[in-house]
Amino acid sequence: MRSQSVGWLFLAPTILILFVFGVWPFIYVMVISFFDWNSFAADPTMRFSGVQNYRALVFDKGFLMALWNTLKFGVFAVTSQVILGYLLAQLFMKNFPLKGLFRTVHTLPLMIAPVAVGATWRLMTVPGLGPIPYYLDKWFGYEFLISRYVGQAFMTTVVMDIWHWTPLVTLTLLAALSSMPKEPFEQAQIDGANRVQTFWYVTLPMLKPAILSAVFIRLMDAMRTVDEVWMLTGGGPGSATRYIGLYIWRVVFPKTDYGYGSAMSLITLYLTIVMCWLLYAGLVARRDLKRPE
Amino acid sequence: MTRPRPLLSILFWTVSSLVTLFPIYWMFVVSAKSRVELFGKPNFIITTFFSENYIKTLTDPTFQKYMFNSIVVATTNAALVTTLALFATYALTRYKLTGKENIFFWTITNRMAPPAAFLLPLFLLYTQVFVVGDWKLFDTRTGLILLYCVFNLPFAIWTLRGVIDSIPSELDEAAFVDGAKTWQVIWYVILPLAKPGLAVTGILTWVFAWNEYLFAATLTSVHARTITTGLAEFVTVTGTNWGQMAATAMLTLIPAIAFLALVQKHIVAGLTFGAVKG
Numbered sequence: 001m002r003s004q005s006v007g008w009l010f011l012a013p014t015i016l017i018l019f020v021f022g023v024w025p026f027i028y029v030m031v032i033s034f035f036d037w038n039s040f041a042a043d044p045t046m047r048f049s050g051v052q053n054y055r056a057l058v059f060d061k062g063f064l065m066a067l068w069n070t071l072k073f074g075v076f077a078v079t080s081q082v083i084l085g086y087l088l089a090q091l092f093m094k095n096f097p098l099k100g101l102f103r104t105v106h107t108l109p110l111m112i113a114p115v116a117v118g119a120t121w122r123l124m125t126v127p128g129l130g131p132i133p134y135y136l137d138k139w140f141g142y143e144f145l146i147s148r149y150v151g152q153a154f155m156t157t158v159v160m161d162i163w164h165w166t167p168l169v170t171l172t173l174l175a176a177l178s179s180m181p182k183e184p185f186e187q188a189q190i191d192g193a194n195r196v197q198t199f200w201y202v203t204l205p206m207l208k209p210a211i212l213s214a215v216f217i218r219l220m221d222a223m224r225t226v227d228e229v230w231m232l233t234g235g236g237p238g239s240a241t242r243y244i245g246l247y248i249w250r251v252v253f254p255k256t257d258y259g260y261g262s263a264m265s266l267i268t269l270y271l272t273i274v275m276c277w278l279l280y281a282g283l284v285a286r287r288d289l290k291r292p293e
Numbered sequence: 294m295t296r297p298r299p300l301l302s303i304l305f306w307t308v309s310s311l312v313t314l315f316p317i318y319w320m321f322v323v324s325a326k327s328r329v330e331l332f333g334k335p336n337f338i339i340t341t342f343f344s345e346n347y348i349k350t351l352t353d354p355t356f357q358k359y360m361f362n363s364i365v366v367a368t369t370n371a372a373l374v375t376t377l378a379l380f381a382t383y384a385l386t387r388y389k390l391t392g393k394e395n396i397f398f399w400t401i402t403n404r405m406a407p408p409a410a411f412l413l414p415l416f417l418l419y420t421q422v423f424v425v426g427d428w429k430l431f432d433t434r435t436g437l438i439l440l441y442c443v444f445n446l447p448f449a450i451w452t453l454r455g456v457i458d459s460i461p462s463e464l465d466e467a468a469f470v471d472g473a474k475t476w477q478v479i480w481y482v483i484l485p486l487a488k489p490g491l492a493v494t495g496i497l498t499w500v501f502a503w504n505e506y507l508f509a510a511t512l513t514s515v516h517a518r519t520i521t522t523g524l525a526e527f528v529t530v531t532g533t534n535w536g537q538m539a540a541t542a543m544l545t546l547i548p549a550i551a552f553l554a555l556v557q558k559h560i561v562a563g564l565t566f567g568a569v570k571g
Contacts (some may be wrong), residue, residue: 004388004390006384006388006475007384007388007390008384009391010380010383010384010388011379011380011384011385011390011396013377013380013381014378014380014381014400014446014450015396017377017439017442017443017446018399018400018403018443018446018447020439021415021439021440021442022403022443024414024418025411025414025415025418026410026411027413028418029410029411029414030411030418032414057426057450058482059338060451064478074500088309091302091305094302095305096299096302096303097299097303098303100557101304102309102310104311104553104554104557105310105314106309106310106313107553107557108313108314108317108550108553109313109547109553111500111549111550111553112317112504112546112549113503113504113505113506113521113524113545113546113549114504114506114545115504115506115521115524115525116504116521116524116542117543117546119320119524119527119538119539120316120317120319120320120542121316123316123319123320123535123538123539124316124319124321126535128332129323129331129335129535130319130335131319131335131337134335135335154341163316165311169323176418186493189304210434211512224408224409226408226409226507227506227507227525230525239520244409245408245409248409248410249409249412249507252413253411253511255413258413258417261413262410262413262414265409265410265411265413266410268409268410269410293443
């Protein structure tokens with residue numbers, strides 16, 4: 001019938017671009033990670049060092065702290081986003097006036113550049129200008145200063161992430177909810193299931209793939225957050241919000257420790273994949289085992 | 294089934310919308326005030342519009358250059374990505390290519406990797422490997438346009454797959470029987486039917502390219518800097534000129550908002566990354 005070669009011809013430019021700008025750098029980063037290479041060190045040449053970079057990572061307190069903070073940030077932000085996103089999606093399933101307008105408003109943060117999101121939240125929280133520190137101080141006598149208090153800086157980055165990304169979760173779950181068949185719900189009602197039972201045994205299992213894909217996308221994004229946090233806190237106070245993406249960036253660019261930075265990038269990528277896999281195995285495989293006949 | 298209570302739900306959505314909009318509104322307020330007006334008690338009402346923040350930004354030649362670069366990069370990238378993705382998706386859905394499922398999955402994985410892992414190799418490739426004589430890919434708009442394909446192409450292919458799958462292949466078969474060439478089938482059969490999907494894909498890829506910061510900041514230095522890097526420079530260079538920073542931020546988000554208003558009806562399908570199927 002139609003010749004395969006035309007099909008390959010159509011695919012060729014896409015494969016070429018993804019190969020040159022996606023695969024090639026990836027192979028490059030793998031190679032560099034086995035070398036000792038710092039272009040501003042006393043010896044700026046590449047020297048093969050085996051797994052030395054990877055061994056150093058395990059004892060790097062800064063790296064481990066950054067990893068731990070990123071994990072905390074990801075868990076807090078993604079959990080809140082899934083719960084909030086589910087509630088909003090469920091509410092959007094009802095009919096009410098001006099639904100289109102409200103949905104557009106709730107999609108808005110998603111469209112904004114992460115750098116601009118960081119700028120927005122900086123304007124909200126900067127002392128002497130932002131309304132948040134002003135009113136917390138005036139109404140509750142609470143000192144809000146994200147450039148000094150670690151916990152406040154952390155919470156502000158989490159809240160900013162929730163504001164920015166909950167719409168994505170809402171839209172994902174909304175799409176899944178609207179494509180669900182009605183029969184199981186009617187059946188559950190006939191069988192006399194209450195709301196909690198319907199949610200737990202009907203809605204949740206059917207929504208699981210959508211929830212999982214939202215969690216994966218968001219978790220991967222949270223592990224690589226740089227722009228917003230950089231604009232909001234610059235990684236501070238101290239290194240409290242220096243999440244892993246920022247940490248790698250600092251090692252690679254100002255410090256030009258190329259080999260070490262590459263090893264760090266690969267380990268972070270690997271940990272992200274493992275985390276998603278564990279989540280998948282824990283949530284999907286286990287429930288499937290327990291499912292009654 | 295609960296009784297519909299329109300007043301209660303409108304009240305809820307109004308409050309929720311105000312919370313969502315407040316940070317953006319506050320930025321607008323800051324952008325419309327002079328430095329003196331911003332001191333002391335936060336004032337949420339704009340009495341006089343202090344346009345100097347915007348005029349200063351818009352007449353600044355550096356800003357104009359950044360804006361121009363952003364427009365060129367985002368537009369070219371969106372056009373390139375949408376075109377390439379249309380052909381790629383057509384090939385992946387309509388031809389019996391060996392291993393096409395693997396190719397499809399492989400394109401998606403390109404979107405998963407953390408950009409921080411790619412910054413260094415790309416920086417080295419752009420400054421040392423992709424060099425022809427005096428010309429380097431570093432600090433060029435072309436460099437950014439090609440690079441943004443890495444995260445935009447997978448997204449576009451993923452979105453367009455659903456669109457092209459939903460066009461019945463009997464239509465192309467009929468056209469082929471009538472003696473049409475492949476390009477004619479794509480131009481006269483696929484293109485008109487896929488237009489809404491293509492529009493959404495094009496607009497969203499445009500917004501993604503427009504919003505990108507990390508690569509633009511690392512892989513450009515003077516000539517090809519984009520508006521997002523310009524905005525980030527405000528924090529480090531002129532840390533206290535909040536009004537002008539807010540004005541710049543407002544200018545970066547206006548196109549995104551305008552596009553959102555255009556495509557909001559189709560966006561639910563476009564932004565779900567195929568989750569609908571699950």
